[in-house]
Amino acid sequence: MDYQNILESIYKQILPFAKEGKPADYIPALAAVNPDRFGMCINTIDGGEFAIEQSDVRFSIQSISKVFALAMALSLKGEEVWKRVGREPSGTAFNSLVQLEIEHGLPRNPFINAGAMVILDMLLTSLDNPEEEFLNFVRKLSASDTISYNTVVSRSERETGYLNAAIANMLKYHKNLDCEVERVLQFYFMICSIEMSCKELARAFLAFANHKNHFEYAGVSLTSSQVKRMNAVMQTCGFYDEAGEFSYLVGLPGKSGVGGGIAAIYPSRYSVAVWSPRLNSKGNSVMGIKALELLTTETEESIF
Ligand code: GLN
Numbered sequence: 001m002d003y004q005n006i007l008e009s010i011y012k013q014i015l016p017f018a019k020e021g022k023p024a025d026y027i028p029a030l031a032a033v034n035p036d037r038f039g040m041c042i043n044t045i046d047g048g049e050f051a052i053e054q055s056d057v058r059f060s061i062q063s064i065s066k067v068f069a070l071a072m073a074l075s076l077k078g079e080e081v082w083k084r085v086g087r088e089p090s091g092t093a094f095n096s097l098v099q100l101e102i103e104h105g106l107p108r109n110p111f112i113n114a115g116a117m118v119i120l121d122m123l124l125t126s127l128d129n130p131e132e133e134f135l136n137f138v139r140k141l142s143a144s145d146t147i148s149y150n151t152v153v154s155r156s157e158r159e160t161g162y163l164n165a166a167i168a169n170m171l172k173y174h175k176n177l178d179c180e181v182e183r184v185l186q187f188y189f190m191i192c193s194i195e196m197s198c199k200e201l202a203r204a205f206l207a208f209a210n211h212k213n214h215f216e217y218a219g220v221s222l223t224s225s226q227v228k229r230m231n232a233v234m235q236t237c238g239f240y241d242e243a244g245e246f247s248y249l250v251g252l253p254g255k256s257g258v259g260g261g262i263a264a265i266y267p268s269r270y271s272v273a274v275w276s277p278r279l280n281s282k283g284n285s286v287m288g289i290k291a292l293e294l295l296t297t298e299t300e301e302s303i304f
Contacts, residue, residue: 001299003042003050003270010294011040011052014287021278021286024258029156030060033259033277039198040274040291043206051199058195059275060153062257063094065191066116067208068138070230073110073119075220076126084122084176085115087233094240094258094283095163097170105174109237111255113188114167117177120187124179131190133218138194140218142204147196154193158185192257201263201273208234208253209265231267235303242282249293251302262288266301 018036025031039055042048073081090108092099100107100114107115120130127133131149139147157164168181168188177184196204207215211227222230234253239246246254252272254264260277262285272295276287296302 001301003044003048006295006298007040007042007050007052009298010291011038013294014290017287017290019278021280023260023277024062024279024283026160027153027157027258028160029150029153030259030277033059035277037260038276038287040272041198041202042270042272043202044270045206045210045268049199049202054275055198057275058147058197058200059261059277060150060192060257060259061194061196061201061261062192062259063111063113063116064201064255064257064261064263065138065194066111066119067230067234067255067263068134068141068204069116069119069123069191070110070233071215071222072134072137072220073122074226074230075222077122081110081119081122085110085118087237089236089243091241095167097163097166100167100170105171105176107171107176109233111233111237112240113164114171117164117168117171117184117188120191121171121177121179121184124183124187130187134191135194137218137220138196138204141207142196142200144196144200144203147194147200149190150193150195154189157189157192161185161189164188196261198261198273198275201261202271205263205265205271205273209267209269209271211267228267231265234265239284240282242280242284246284246289249289251296251304252292253303254292256284256288258283260285260288262292264292267303269301
């Protein structure tokens with residue numbers, strides 16, 4: 001498969017959508033990012049790397065970090081994780097409070113904000129240096145030692161994070177957080193502020209595409225069955241209330257973030273990362289979804 005040619009052809013086809021959507025502006029530090037950036041990178045499990053445009057430029061990975069958090073929690077706690085968070089699509093926005101109240105503080109899945117906070121609470125009570133260990137895991141996974149948090153972004157999110165603070169308080173009220181609300185929020189905003197390039201993200205997600213190989217990075221160890229199941233959760237819950245649409249259009253497990261990034265995998269074949277900051281009304285990258293839709297259409301490869 002000539003992935004390089006396919007990527008270049010995709011880029012030409014999505015250019016008409018370049019001005020559609022708008023970057024996340026509810027996080028002031030993210031509103032400052034140049035909205036016209038674009039990058040895309042594919043890593044194949046036989047060692048190929050194919051990239052176009054600004055695939056080396058780092059951006060805020062935001063909710064994509066929730067995949068790394070779940071991997072760490074599953075490695076530490078195994079099936080215990082599912083006692084405090086579900087694995088059903090929410091059908092609501094990533095920061096919805098309504099469902100969490102109706103369902104008594106049990107988040108639908110680990111990829112909405114509430115679910116990620118519960119997962120991070122588990123990490124906080126199990127790890128000595130959670131922030132450091134989290135970063136170390138992400139660095140090992142993507143073979144890049146310089147990946148880091150952007151504290152300007154995390155501070156900006158905390159200062160305006162009224163809804164996320166409400167979610168954390170609701171969880172605490174329902175006794176689904178052991179740590180203090182402020183500590184969980186601090187960790188949550190830190191992991192959202194991690195910056196990675198498309199190349200680094202594609203490399204990190206290759207481990208999920210390669211589920212038949214043992215997953216072992218910086219002490220985070222998952223069986224192939226656990227990785228397969230994580231991929232299942234990405235398929236059903238990776239795009240909030242647009243998970244069905246993404247499945248329909250693209251047909252790959254993946255995860256998006258409001259920084260405009262999307263990482264997806266084709267099990268046993270490749271991982272792909274795409275970045276374009278303009279988002280649709282569901283908080284997913286307009287050009288990113290379009291590019292991935294074209295990728296699975298042109299290659300005639302999807303999990304279905
Ligand atoms: N940090 C963002 C928030 O909590 C993450 C949301 C996202 O990427 N969907 O609102």
